[in-house]
Amino acid sequence: MVHGILIMKILTAVYLVMPVIGGCxxxxxxxxxxxxxxxxxxxxxxxxxxxxxxxxxxWS
Structure with missing residues (x-):
């Protein structure tokens, strides 16, 4: 179950970071x-x- 939470956190992080990288x-x-x-x-x-x-x- 811990692995599931970790994977979700990583996927969420990637999902949040991707547009930032694209924007950058x-x-x-x-x-x-x-x-x-x-x-x-x-x-x-x-x-x-x-x-x-x-x-x-x-001129000068």
């Missing part, structure tokens, strides 16, 4: 996409920054 994977995928977008934005900002410095340098 989905979040991780989004996080990676977000990082890629972020890096693209940063590069864009850096280019803009260099351009501003270039223009300011020319």
């Amino acid at each position: 994977k989905m979040l991780w995928d989004r996080y990676l996409v977000f990082i890629q977008i972020g890096q693209g934005m940063c590069r864009h900002e850096i280019h803009k920054h260099h351009f501003i410095h270039f223009v300011v340098g020319k």
Whole structure:
């Protein structure tokens, strides 16, 4: 009977954890996409920054 309770606890734990793992994977995928977008934005900002410095340098 003890084994039955243990198995039920394990199954319940797995049942509860599976969606969490799935959710984490989905979040991780989004996080990676977000990082890629972020890096693209940063590069864009850096280019803009260099351009501003270039223009300011020319005028000053």
